[in-house]
Structure formats: structure tokens, C-alpha cells
Amino acid sequence: MPTIYSYQKYTDQQISRTLQLPEDPETLGPLGTELATIDGITYVSLPDGAVLPSEQPAEIAASIQPITLTDAQKIAIKAGSPHVKLIEKRMIEQIRSRYTIDDEMYFARIGVGASNGLYVPTVDEMQAMTVFGEFVEAVRQWGRDQRALLGL
Amino acid sequence: MRDRNIVENQGVPEYATLSKVPDATTWSGLCFIQDTKKVYRSDGSILTELMSDVSTNYIGIAGSVGFGVGICPNMPGGFSKLSGTTALYSDNYGNYQFSDGSIMCWIPAFYYKYGTGANGLAINVVDIKAYNYYNNVADANALGYALPRAFYNAGAIQPGVFVDKYLCSNNGGIASSIKLGLPLSSNSAHNPFAGLNGTPANFNYGAIAAAKTRGTRFFTPSVFIYHMLAMLSLAHGQAATSTAACAWYDAAGVNNFPKGCNNNALGDNNDTTLTFISDGYPNCAKTGSASNLAKTTHNGQACGIADINGNMFEIALGMTADTTNFYLLKTSVDIAALTAGTTLATDAWGATGIAAQYDSIGATYESLTASSTTKSIGSATQVFSAAVSGTAWAAAGAGIPLVGGTGGTNMFGSDALYDYRLDTMCPVAGGAWNSSSSAGVWLLNLSTLRGNSYLSVGFRSALYL
Numbered sequence: 001m002p003t004i005y006s007y008q009k010y011t012d013q014q015i016s017r018t019l020q021l022p023e024d025p026e027t028l029g030p031l032g033t034e035l036a037t038i039d040g041i042t043y044v045s046l047p048d049g050a051v052l053p054s055e056q057p058a059e060i061a062a063s064i065q066p067i068t069l070t071d072a073q074k075i076a077i078k079a080g081s082p083h084v085k086l087i088e089k090r091m092i093e094q095i096r097s098r099y100t101i102d103d104e105m106y107f108a109r110i111g112v113g114a115s116n117g118l119y120v121p122t123v124d125e126m127q128a129m130t131v132f133g134e135f136v137e138a139v140r141q142w143g144r145d146q147r148a149l150l151g152l
Numbered sequence: 153m154r155d156r157n158i159v160e161n162q163g164v165p166e167y168a169t170l171s172k173v174p175d176a177t178t179w180s181g182l183c184f185i186q187d188t189k190k191v192y193r194s195d196g197s198i199l200t201e202l203m204s205d206v207s208t209n210y211i212g213i214a215g216s217v218g219f220g221v222g223i224c225p226n227m228p229g230g231f232s233k234l235s236g237t238t239a240l241y242s243d244n245y246g247n248y249q250f251s252d253g254s255i256m257c258w259i260p261a262f263y264y265k266y267g268t269g270a271n272g273l274a275i276n277v278v279d280i281k282a283y284n285y286y287n288n289v290a291d292a293n294a295l296g297y298a299l300p301r302a303f304y305n306a307g308a309i310q311p312g313v314f315v316d317k318y319l320c321s322n323n324g325g326i327a328s329s330i331k332l333g334l335p336l337s338s339n340s341a342h343n344p345f346a347g348l349n350g351t352p353a354n355f356n357y358g359a360i361a362a363a364k365t366r367g368t369r370f371f372t373p374s375v376f377i378y379h380m381l382a383m384l385s386l387a388h389g390q391a392a393t394s395t396a397a398c399a400w401y402d403a404a405g406v407n408n409f410p411k412g413c414n415n416n417a418l419g420d421n422n423d424t425t426l427t428f429i430s431d432g433y434p435n436c437a438k439t440g441s442a443s444n445l446a447k448t449t450h451n452g453q454a455c456g457i458a459d460i461n462g463n464m465f466e467i468a469l470g471m472t473a474d475t476t477n478f479y480l481l482k483t484s485v486d487i488a489a490l491t492a493g494t495t496l497a498t499d500a501w502g503a504t505g506i507a508a509q510y511d512s513i514g515a516t517y518e519s520l521t522a523s524s525t526t527k528s529i530g531s532a533t534q535v536f537s538a539a540v541s542g543t544a545w546a547a548a549g550a551g552i553p554l555v556g557g558t559g560g561t562n563m564f565g566s567d568a569l570y571d572y573r574l575d576t577m578c579p580v581a582g583g584a585w586n587s588s589s590s591a592g593v594w595l596l597n598l599s600t601l602r603g604n605s606y607l608s609v610g611f612r613s614a615l616y617l
Contacts, residue, residue, distance in 0.1 A: 011406060011562075013404075013405060013406070013562070014532060014561055014562060014563075015530075015559075015560060015561050015562060015566075016406065016560075016562055016566055016589070017560075018566075018588070018589050021588075023526075024586070026606070026607055026608075027584055027585075027586055027606065027607055027608040028465060028580075028584060028587075028597065028599075028600070028606060028608055028609070029416070029583070029584045029585070029586035029587045029588070029608065030586065030587065030588055030590070033416060034415070034421075034588065081417075082415060082417040082418075082419050082424070083416065083417045085417070086417045086418060086435075
């Protein structure tokens with residue numbers, strides 16, 4: 001389970017200070033993800049096993065703390081995070097790779113009709129809707145897994 | 153002050169290119185003003201309007217349209233002009249196409265002076281003068297201006313250098329600079345070097361062979377070239393007054409530098425409006441795929457060198473180390489003749505190649521202390537030496553800050569300096585798609601080695617005339 005840290009970035013006319021993260025040996029980049037800044041507080045996800053460097057900029061050091069996100073914080077971060085937006089975009093791309101928006105509308109129409117008893121789908125329609133539903137749920141699960149990797 | 157850049161065509165008499173019309177009491181003659189595209193008489197009246205300033209090999213005026221690229225004085229074989237190559241206001245100004253389809257930017261030579269607070273410029277302000285502003289290097293040096301180390305090669309002053317506009321991608325076996333390409337890496341799992349003609353090795357040293365797939369004279373750029381480009385960005389940002397000629401300009405001075413794919417979400421850490429297109433390896437971008445290309449170039453214009461901040465670390469030759477010292481490439485060496493091994497006199501690495509081709513700058517030098525830590529570039533005190541010759545000049549040209557030049561400031565993007573001294577060091581520049589605030593034009597990573605293989609390390613090519 002990733003660890004979430006919160007802190008306050010420091011910026012003035014001359015300098016900017018952000019959380020120092022451990023290095024990812026595969027990419028040479030930082031290991032960890034800045035999720036979003038909400039109301040002046042920046043949230044960073046550190047993956048399992050990663051340890052935050054002990055030396056942090058003096059301007060932000062006092063504000064750094066590991067936290068457990070509340071539901072309200074999770075909702076706010078999901079709304080503000082470019083990473084979550086990218087996950088959502090990729091979920092849509094995966095669905096679009098197999099189904100058009102018209103396909104989805106078609107399944108929605110017959111699904112609603114079936115649920116309120118106004119329409120009885122054929123066997124073929126039910127089978128197609130089942131395949132569609134299983135595919136979409138797999139994509140949604142992928143999205144949930146990706147968000148979980150970020151601690152969301 | 154008079155600019156000696158003279159234009160002699162378009163039926164217009166000789167004129168000088170200036171940033172503003174000078175005081176008539178101190179000036180006589182004609183002057184071309186970049187922003188207005190007009191030639192003025194000394195009394196301020198307009199002689200004519202030009203569609204462009206077609207002067208060759210002119211770096212331009214910092215903060216103005218066209219700054220940072222220019223017209224090549226002697227286009228080599230295999231190159232062709234694009235529509236607008238010689239038109240100042242074109243997105244293709246200073247851009248050329250090689251026979252493989254590669255787009256390269258011509259960077260004219262120029263002189264610079266880093267401000268010390270005691271040399272006529274404020275600390276860390278950089279002033280750029282056109283190459284023909286002075287009669288020669290000695291004259292420039294006498295007035296505190298230096299020719300960047302990047303414009304020396306094979307023992308000669310270079311009038312400029314071609315640099316790939318885009319990171320190299322695999323173009324039918326050739327490492328080409330093409331928009332929307334899939335950037336090559338030194339790792340087998342991500343657009344590998346080995347997919348190119350001749351199967352270059354999937355290690356950092358493979359970039360040398362990879363660059364040669366376009367031609368024998370093409371080479372992996374040096375740390376000197378990367379620092380020269382960063383210096384142009386600094387000058388442009390300092391002189392800009394709006395986003396008109398510098399798309400990444402930030403009047404507050406906090407984020408006044410080129411942006412890039414660096415937030416691990418196909419965006420920029422400091423600019424939420426910028427987006428990129430994935431190359432298929434999750435959060436790495438296709439070359440030149442920014443939603444606003446000009447925000448990612450060294451000069452803040454579409455005519456500039458793209459993806460200079462983030463996306464892929466870029467292999468940079470010209471500097472190495474062994475277990476005891478740091479070394480900089482001698483100006484007498486032809487960088488295009490460097491070879492990729494560790495035993496030959498022409499090799500970029502190894503004791504024999506170092507002895508033949510490099511100057512030692514010692515076990516430590518200024519901010520390089522082999523601390524095996526990552527520092528942030530920038531300081532309220534002077535960051536780069538203003539020396540016009542010698543080791544201090546060469547080290548500044550390689551992007552090595554002075555001993556007090558780290559700590560990190562907005563002016564230098566808080567870009568990272570990886571202070572390592574490792575045998576067969578192979579520096580990388582710029583940062584990767586997940587480098588966040590440490591990425592940028594000043595980033596210099598000295599923790600990487602010739603024999604490393606990274607998903608996030610690629611290269612672009614360069615060419616001297």
C-alpha cells in the first residue's frame with residue numbers, strides 16, 4: 001500500500017522548494033508521484049518500500065507528514081490529479097478501441113428498456129450486452145488498480 | 153550600441169539590426185528593428201519594410217522573434233531549406249531538412265557574458281552578442297565576452313551548429329529527428345537503439361553508432377551544446393516582456409523557462425495547460441507532441457529545439473570521469489570522430505582516450521565535489537563563471553556551476569546537478585517524463601555510465617559544418 005505524504009510547497013520570487021523523493025533506478029527519475037495540490041496542500045504518493053530521503057529543504061521540512069486520506073480528500077485529489085485524469089482518459093481509450101460511443105448508447109438504450117420492463121432484449125442482444133459489460137468492468141477494474149497504485 | 157550585423161540584399165542599403173531606433177545624436181545610417189520588420193533612417197523615419205531579416209548566421213536579439221536560431225551560412229550537402237527557413241516570422245525559421253527527413257535547427261555562433269555584478273551586468277544576467285558583433289574572439293574577450301565552448305571543434309571555431317529539433321526516433325533504421333516519432337532509448341524495452349541499422353548496442357554508448365546511421369559526420373551533442381542552448385533560454389527569458397516571442401515566458405519569473413513532458417502524466421510540472429501524446433510506453437511522449445510546441449522549445453518559438461525539458465534524458469558527450477578525476481574534451485578534438493569503446497585513442501572513454509583527448513579539471517571542481525548527491529542548480533550568487541578562456545570558461549561551457557552556484561533558484565528552474573564522479577561517466581541532460589521539477593535545460597546528470605541501459609535515456613544528433 002503506498003504511503004501518502006502531505007506538505008506545503010514553498011515558492012517566493014527567488015526559489016521554489018518541493019519534496020525530495022528517492023530515485024527510481026529504472027528511469028533515473030524520482031520514485032513517487034505528486035498527486036495534486038488542494039487548498040495549498042500538496043499530496044504525494046510514495047510506493048511500497050520506498051523511503052523518503054531524510055534531508056528535505058528547510059522551507060518545507062516542518063510541513064511534511066504521512067497521512068491517511070479521508071474520503072473527502074480522495075475525492076478532491078481525484079478531481080485535481082493529472083494522473084487520475086490520465087487514467088480516466090486511458091480507460092476511455094481502451095473502451096473506444098472496441099466500442100464506439102454509438103455502441104455504448106445502444107447498450108444503454110436496451111439496458112434501460114430491459115431494466116424498466118419496457119423492452120425485452122433478444123438472446124443475441126443479451127449476449128452482446130454481457131460481453132460488453134464484462135469488457136467494460138475489466139477496464140474499470142484496471143482503472144481502480146491504477147488508482148490503488150497511487151494510494152487512491 | 154551598434155550591432156555589426158549587416159544585410160546587403162533585398163535592394164536595401166547596408167543596415168544594422170538593432171532592438172530599437174537609436175538616438176539620432178549618436179547614430180547615423182540605417183537600422184532594422186526586428187519587432188517591426190522595418191528599416192529606419194537615423195531620424196526615425198521608415199525607409200522600407202522587409203518581410204524578414206535575411207541576414208545569415210545571426211543569433212538574433214534576445215526576447216525578440218527569431219532569437220536562438222538562424223540562417224546557415226553554408227548549407228551542407230544533403231540539406232534543403234523548408235518553406236520559411238529564411239523568413240524571420242516563420243515557424244520554420246532556421247529549420248532545415250536532411251535527406252532522411254530529419255529537421256535540424258541551425259544555431260549560429262554568438263558571444264556571451266555572464267553578469268557578475270561588477271562587469272556591467274547584474275549577477276546571473278546573461279548578455280548575448282551576434283558573432284559578427286566583434287572582429288574576433290580576442291576583441292570580444294577584451295570586453296568580457298566569450299565564445300561558447302560549443303562553437304569549438306577539431307581545433308577550429310565553428311560558425312554554428314545544427315542540432316536536431318526532435319529527439320531521435322527509428323525512421324526505417326535511421327535515427328532521425330522527426331515530429332511525432334517514438335523516441336529511441338538505450339534499453340531493449342523501449343524503442344531500442346538496436347532496432348537501427350547496424351544494430352547499435354542497447355547501452356548509452358550505443359548512441360554514438362546510432363547517430364552515425366544518418367551519416368558519419370553526425371554526432372551525439374556535447375554537454376557544451378546543451379549548456380549553450382540553456383544559456384540562450386536564459387537570455388531569452390530574461391529579455392522577453394511577453395509571450396509573443398517566448399511562449400513559456402512567465403512575468404513573475406518563477407517559471408520562466410522551457411516546459412516539457414516531466415510530470416509523469418504526459419504534462420508539465422509547472423504548466424497544467426500543456427499536454428503530450430504517449431509514445432506507447434506509458435508516460436513518455438512522442439517527439440514534438442506538445443499541445444503548444446513553442447512552450448517546449450529552447451527559444452519559446454515553434455522554430456526552436458523541442459522537448460529540451462524532460463521526456464527523455466539525452467546522452468551528452470564531451471565530459472567524463474575515471475575514479476580519480478573529471479575530464480573535459482579538448483577543443484582540438486573532433487567530436488564527430490569519437491568512438492564508443494574504452495581502449496582506443498579515439499574512444500570517448502577509457503584511459504587511452506582520456507589521455508589523448510581530454511583535459512583534467514581535477515578530482516573536484518567548483519560545485520563538483522563527487523558528493524554522490526543531487527544538487528539544485530541556481531543561487532543568488534553567481535552561478536556560472538564569467539571567464540572568457542581557460543578551465544573556468546570550459547567548465548562553465550559544460551554547465552558546471554561555481555562552488556556557490558547550487559541550492560536551486562527559479563531562474564535556473566531548480567534543475568538538478570547529479571554530483572557523481574564515476575569511471576566511464578556518460579552524462580545525460582534534460583530529464584525524463586517523470587523528472588518533475590528537477591528536469592530542465594540546465595539538468596546535468598553525472599551518475600550515468602557508458603555501459604548503462606535505461607528506458608528513459610535517448611539522444612538527439614548534431615552536426616558541425
